[in-house]
Amino acid sequence: MLLVLSEEYKEHLAFLPQVDPAVVFEFGRIAVEFLKRGINSKVYDGAARKLGFPITTVQHGVEGLMFLLTESSKLMITDIDFKDSVMVLGFSTALNEILLQLYVENQTTIRSTLTQLAPSLPSYHNLEWRLDVQLGSRSMRHQVVPVVTMLLNLTMGTSENRRCCLQTNPSTLLHLIAVLEAALASMKNNHARRILRNIK
Amino acid sequence: MRFRFCGDLDCPDWVLAEISTLAKISSVKMKLLCSQVLKDLLEEGIDYEKVSKLTADAKFESGDIKASIAVLSFILSSAAKHNVESESLSSELQQLGLPKEHTTGLCKSYEDKHSALQDKLREKSLRLSRLNSVSWRVDCILSSSELKEVNEPTVHLKLQAQGAESGSAETTVVSVSAEKFRVLLTELKQAQAMMNALQ
Numbered sequence: 509m510l511l512v513l514s515e516e517y518k519e520h521l522a523f524l525p526q527v528d529p530a531v532v533f534e535f536g537r538i539a540v541e542f543l544k545r546g547i548n549s550k551v552y553d554g555a556a557r558k559l560g561f562p563i564t565t566v567q568h569g570v571e572g573l574m575f576l577l578t579e580s581s582k583l584m585i586t587d588i589d590f591k592d593s594v595m596v597l598g599f600s601t602a603l604n605e606i607l608l609q610l611y612v613e614n615q616t617t618i619r620s621t622l623t624q625l626a627p628s629l630p631s632y633h634n635l636e637w638r639l640d641v642q643l644g645s646r647s648m649r650h651q652v653v654p655v656v657t658m659l660l661n662l663t664m665g666t667s668e669n670r671r672c673c674l675q676t677n678p679s680t681l682l683h684l685i686a687v688l689e690a691a692l693a694s695m696k697n698n699h700a701r702r703i704l705r706n707i708k
Numbered sequence: 709m710r711f712r713f714c715g716d717l718d719c720p721d722w723v724l725a726e727i728s729t730l731a732k733i734s735s736v737k738m739k740l741l742c743s744q745v746l747k748d749l750l751e752e753g754i755d756y757e758k759v760s761k762l763t764a765d766a767k768f769e770s771g772d773i774k775a776s777i778a779v780l781s782f783i784l785s786s787a788a789k790h791n792v793e794s795e796s797l798s799s800e801l802q803q804l805g806l807p808k809e810h811t812t813g814l815c816k817s818y819e820d821k822h823s824a825l826q827d828k829l830r831e832k833s834l835r836l837s838r839l840n841s842v843s844w845r846v847d848c849i850l851s852s853s854e855l856k857e858v859n860e861p862t863v864h865l866k867l868q869a870q871g872a873e874s875g876s877a878e879t880t881v882v883s884v885s886a887e888k889f890r891v892l893l894t895e896l897k898q899a900q901a902m903m904n905a906l907q
Contacts, residue, residue, distance in 0.1 A: 636834040
């Protein structure tokens with residue numbers, strides 16, 4: 509499938525044919541660095557001064573390259589489709605080759621960075637537990653009540669950790685274990701196996 | 709096969725695999741590696757430089773170094789967890805294929821630090837909220853807008869606890885009148901008597 513590039517986008521990239529291919533390569537490298545680490549506007553100043561272009565042009569150029577790379581990695585388009593999409597911009601074949609090379613080299617890293625941006629639910633990290641026996645309370649002495657206390661550590665993406673404190677008696681815990689084992693076993697039935705086979 | 713140091717369960721497959729990696733270094737180096745791992749388990753800090761020097765002769769890659777530290781931590785911590793004596797640990801490890809000199813070295817280090825390890829594990833056990841400090845102050849209310857002469861003593865209690873779910877310090881301030889405070893004190897003394905009876 510082809511990328512659809514707007515007019516404004518073509519304007520932003522219009523200055524790329526006017527510079528050396530080596531400079532385009534450098535811009536491509538800067539674009540990939542920015543995708544990995546975030547934008548550093550001092551680089552724009554340096555580049556603009558060296559090339560003699562206004563800062564906004566340089567900024568639009570680099571951001572245009574970043575957009576091209578992310579959109580193509582997101583849609584995982586083939587090399588031929590990439591070449592066709594880029595041909596719309598009206599660049600020379602050498603420039604197209606440079607852009608294609610940039611795309612092919614960095615496709616996997618960009619895809620892995622993009623997967624981290626997807627929203628994530630809290631997921632299991634660690635479980636600590638302890639077994640207590642309640643022997644008495646203010647209202648009643650001489651009790652024997654076993655209690656299992658669990659501290660569930662969850663992580664959301666890379667940042668915050670949530671801690672969830674749960675208490676249960678042993679019979680509920682046994683029921684919980686039975687339900688979870690049934691859930692694990694349901695992965696082995698025919699329906700689930702058919703679907704997994706098709707995904708792989 | 710049931711192993712006591714795994715809590716009467718099967719030994720995990722990765723432990724079996726990494727025991728053969730451990731057999732590659734000499735037994736002297738393994739004893740030094742054990743002492744480093746024990747320092748890490750007792751939270752005294754592990755010196756990764758020394759570990760890489762110890763494993764350099766056997767040409768361990770970084771993955772092998774991590775695996776050998778992981779398997780030694782697992783063996784030592786789960787042996788302490790299930791309170792296994794060093795003779796049974798030694799015979800079980802030999803059953804798994806660890807050579808005799810390595811096993812004796814490991815079990816000697818285990819026996820030396822056995823009680824220290826158990827104390828450390830007991831400290832790390834789950835505690836929901838911990839009470840960090842208590843401070844108090846006794847005031848006497850002289851008068852108020854409702855009544856001219858009140859003359860009532862009150863206690864202000866400030867309890868600082870480490871929250872379970874948040875993990876950060878939580879402060880609770882309570883002011884208690886004299887009768888309520890007497891009731892609180894009696895109840896807590898009864899709870900303390902029950903706790904002492906258990907020990």
